[in-house]
Amino acid sequence: MNLPLLVWSYLKSRPLNTALNIVLLSLGIAVITILLLFNNQLQRKITDNAKGIDLVVGAKGSPLQLILCNIFHIDFPTGNINLKEAEKISKNRLVKKAIPLALGDSYNGYRIIGTNQLYAEQYNAQLSSGAWFQKEMEVTIGSNVANALKLKTGDKFESNHGLTSDGHAHDEQKFSVAGIMSHTNSVLDNLILTQVESVWKVHEAHGEGEKTHDDHDHDSIANPSPLIPSVEAGDSTKEITSMLIQYRSPMGAIQMPRWVNGQSSLQAASPAFETARLFSILGVGVDILKAFAYVLIFISALSIFIALYNSLKERRYDLAIMRSMGASRARLVTAILMEGGVLTLMGCVIGLLMGHGALIVMGNLVEETQKAGISGLVFYEEEWIILVGSLLLGTLCAIIPAIQAYRTDISKVLAGNE
Amino acid sequence: MMIQVQQVAYSYETGKTISFPDFAVTGSEPCLLLGESGSGKTTLLHLIGGLLKNQQGKIVIHDTNISQLSETELDKFRGKHIGFIFQKNHLISALSVKNNLLMAPYLSGLPQQESRVREVLEGVSLQEKENANVNALSHGQAQRVAIARAVLNKPDVILADEPTSALDDKNCMRVIDMLLAVAKQNNSALLIATHDQRLKSKISRQIIL
Structure with a gap:
């Protein structure tokens, strides 16, 4: 028995809820990833093609x-x-x-x-x-x-x-x-x-x-x-x-x-000037898509928060039992923060894979993507930022439930008074 | 002397204060804690188990005055020296029977031995349920798993709060017999708080609040 196994068991015990949270987050992350890959590659492509032409x-x-x-x-x-x-x-x-x-x-x-x-x-x-x-x-x-x-x-x-x-x-x-x-x-x-x-x-x-x-x-x-x-x-x-x-x-x-x-x-x-102008025109569309992705991510964060918050109500007794078996408050708090983190980590990794996958599929199906030389197999450093950001988001969503777990009065819960 | 209670009194948030009689429990003689609802059985049990603090008087368990322990020290102490059994809802439904049992050594920082899991499950005749889902167990079976978990760390003291109240006569007898047997086998002092009259015939030593 260990903490990751415990966290995983809890996630597995609510498969639909867990799946919903992961799907929501991964969709948001996938859109962000596609935009990131597409934008970066297009920009690079354009700069490369115009290089040396003043x-x-x-x-x-x-x-x-x-x-x-x-x-x-x-x-x-x-x-x-x-x-x-x-x-x-x-x-x-x-x-x-x-x-x-x-x-x-x-x-x-x-x-x-x-x-x-x-x-x-x-x-x-x-x-x-x-x-x-x-x-x-x-x-x-x-x-x-x-x-x-x-x-x-x-x-x-x-x-x-x-x-x-x-x-x-x-x-x-x-x-x-x-x-x-x-x-x-x-x-x-x-x-x-x-x-x-x-x-x-x-x-x-x-x-x-x-x-x-x-x-x-x-x-x-x-x-x-x-x-x-x-x-x-x-x-x-x-x-x-x-x-x-x-x-x-x-x-x-x-x-x-x-x-x-x-x-x-x-x-x-001037290619430099005109491409900058082109990007500022394209940028509106990109910004709208980005806003959409952030809305998805926000909703998934809310959903993760609600899921943890609700499950914690059902789990008050579990937490009290664990305390009675010698678990410290800190360990329970860690478990709940970890649950939020694992959820968002999974959502994020799946989202990144989906984003890359979508571009790979697009590259195979749409000739224009191929012609433009946009590939799904390129990885950018920004993806680490997405990953770390999601982990932080998950932890953030878990903070209030974790504080609640910290404050649980075990005696009252076990006596059935609360 | 495994449990020693001296001049203990507890004040509730409402202002009501209950004073408890002095008593001691040894490893060889199980003891019933009887009383009406609201007489403070659960409160006393929680005080002895360190789930509740700030009482007056002295509670000594296995030569440790638990009133002097900090909260973190209490958590550790509880994990190593005390096994709890509650009336219901005592198993973590997300985990299998085996993992529920392994939580006891894991949370108290003791080595997790699967052989010990099988041993305690045998003690409550549930060895075939080792990998079962907790939700698939009957009330009586769940209570037996809880007993197995309570004795797994070979605690000095087992505290049981209404362990049989939710069970029918047949299961009640089976569970109490097993509880007495495993407590004796593990040389643990057993204190059962209950208003279940069926247990009086099984345990002669009784403290009435």
Whole structure:
């Protein structure tokens, strides 16, 4: 016989009550856990994806849309910008790195991005097989794309116009897979990278029929564009979707956005600023869910308190008997505090497991969760805080019943006078 | 001398004071404490067992004047030297028979021996109920388990408060016989407070309040 066994026996003797308390608490804890995991991972993901990109320059429109489209690749482009104007920005002395992006096509829901090697380097991408895209119509694909679409090096496919799989098929031109990137845990995993020229070619072919355009001989270009070397600098007919910019110095953050926004057709958006804004918008929903979880936890605490309080009434005689057998007041108080603690500990552990389990299930069922790279198998230090907090809560709920146990007049109870 | 009561009186919260006669109980001779309801039988029993304090006079159990013990010391003393049997509600319903019995050595800080559990259960002919649920026992059986628990620590003194009042004649005789037998076997002084007339024929030494 020992105290934990005694406490456990008491909990077991009221199975429904115990189960109710555990379920209530675990639901609250599970919601908190899911929010914690989801929020932390999303935040981290967003920060990682935007790392090293100080500014996105694109067509006028919503700055948040510009960021969502060009960094996270979840929204649609705001429009196109002239290559000549983009070049002008990229030549600014405050710009360290400028990466052109040309969007517009996709394959089975995965976006095809016309860009250059710098974009892959931005996320430290490595090849797991094949080679980088070198020539027009060659692509290097992200690991998720390769897995989901079962693409191998050498495979050919036709792109769809637009960023969803039901767009018009560009069947005149076929892309061929030159290589597959290894997993980067970034947005790159869900992208198909190619040259900007490929994107142009697909659309030219679509728009202007069979007007061939094979003068991509670098030698014939006297003054190549700093962004896309195969075309002449200052080409006013070519367009790209956007440009990702890294500043040379912090001075850029002060001067660049104002300067870019001053140009009539261009817009600059800061990923850091826009994602912070996005989080403050999302934050409302998160706060409501959090409040709901805290209400659940409060109700479970109340329920645990009532359960202990009521059971103590029934147990007055038990307590008196134990005193008559030599138990000290302190030991009985410990037993009751422990009962509260064990209840909340179980509720908390089950809640944590439920939270992680829910995310694991969600990751398997919902494709978007997988794409966003949110996993249920990540553990955070905050979970210790939840655990310790629940233990404290349980002890707190048990304090009044414990004080009552402490005050029990054994003689009166045993004589049946109280 | 196991129990010695000298010039003991107790004042209730209501102001009423009861004085108790002096007496002593030895290990060899069980003793009945008789009296009408309200005569203070339970009060005296609780005073002797240290469940109630602040009396006048002197109560000595096994050479210890319990009036001088602090509350914590009393708890320990009670666990080691005194076994209680009450009229009813005496077992912890959340625990099995065996664990109810093991509570006695556990709470008094003595080694928990399962062999001793079987021994005392044999003494009250309930060895087959060792793992039974307490709720599954009849009144008589529950009372026998309570007796087994009271003697488990081989206490110097067993105090029983109306141990047979809730039982029918057949069970009453069975329980009192067992109580007398195990008390003798464990060499414990036995003091039974009761108004149950059926016990008078079994125990000759009687103190009337």
